[in-house]
Amino acid sequence: MKTHAFLTQFIAVFILSVMPTGVALGQVPRHGIQEFNQSGTFEVPAGVSHIVVELWGAGGGGGGGASAGVGLGPNGGGGGGGSGAYIRASLAVVEGETYVITIGAAGRGGTGELKDVATEGANGGDSSIRSGQRIFLVAKGGQGGRAAAYSNVRGGRAGAGGIGTPAPWMIVRSGNQGSDGQMGGTPEGNSTPGGEGGPAIAGTFAPSSLFGGSGGTGGTFGDGGGRGADGGPGLAMIVW
Numbered sequence: 001m002k003t004h005a006f007l008t009q010f011i012a013v014f015i016l017s018v019m020p021t022g023v024a025l026g027q028v029p030r031h032g033i034q035e036f037n038q039s040g041t042f043e044v045p046a047g048v049s050h051i052v053v054e055l056w057g058a059g060g061g062g063g064g065g066a067s068a069g070v071g072l073g074p075n076g077g078g079g080g081g082g083s084g085a086y087i088r089a090s091l092a093v094v095e096g097e098t099y100v101i102t103i104g105a106a107g108r109g110g111t112g113e114l115k116d117v118a119t120e121g122a123n124g125g126d127s128s129i130r131s132g133q134r135i136f137l138v139a140k141g142g143q144g145g146r147a148a149a150y151s152n153v154r155g156g157r158a159g160a161g162g163i164g165t166p167a168p169w170m171i172v173r174s175g176n177q178g179s180d181g182q183m184g185g186t187p188e189g190n191s192t193p194g195g196e197g198g199p200a201i202a203g204t205f206a207p208s209s210l211f212g213g214s215g216g217t218g219g220t221f222g223d224g225g226g227r228g229a230d231g232g233p234g235l236a237m238i239v240w
């Protein structure tokens with residue numbers, strides 16, 4: 001019995017000795033993680049003075065393909081869209097404050113048309129975090145890919161990745177550029193592939209979307225061209 005009582009007392013003293021100062025028995029320190037795949041708000045929990053924010057801008061859409069003239073074979077493919085920029089930073093906060101998280105919208109792919117009206121992909125939207133009128137961080141969206149021109153076998157140019165502006169207190173990475181649409185003009189071909197979208201920047205994890213959209217295929221005379229793919233939407237992650 002004495003041995004059992006001694007062990008119980010020893011365990012109690014050990015638990016108290018390793019607990020963080022100021023934390024009562026049974027109390028868990030406040031911490032968490034929240035993902036935003038659409039715009040919303042974040043209220044700083046009680047006792048939290050710093051948060052780590054990761055932002056990804058949205059990917060640009062792929063450019064549309066167009067048809068070629070008679071006897072040229074398929075036209076060039078549309079250019080791939082660029083992926084969004086990435087930012088990771090620690091922010092000093094005050095408990096109870098509310099921050100607005102804006103998630104960049106995916107850039108729409110350009111339309112592929114029969115004659116000289118194929119359109120370029122739209123740029124991806126910016127992702128940001130702000131409080132009131134003060135904007136703390138912005139991750140720029142990727143640019144849309146260019147469309148292939150009618151009766152021109154050259155492929156559309158790729159969209160650039162979102163530009164990140166370096167700063168000493170944050171990690172910043174510019175997005176990846178897409179690839180140009182492939183050149184057409186091969187008479188025996190039925191279509192020409194568009195360029196690939198730029199891959200997303202990996203932060204503390206690799207997002208499954210956020211890629212730039214791939215370019216639309218180039219078609220033959222009378223068939224038109226293919227529509228470019230949409231880019232991926234932005235993303236935000238907050239850890240405290």
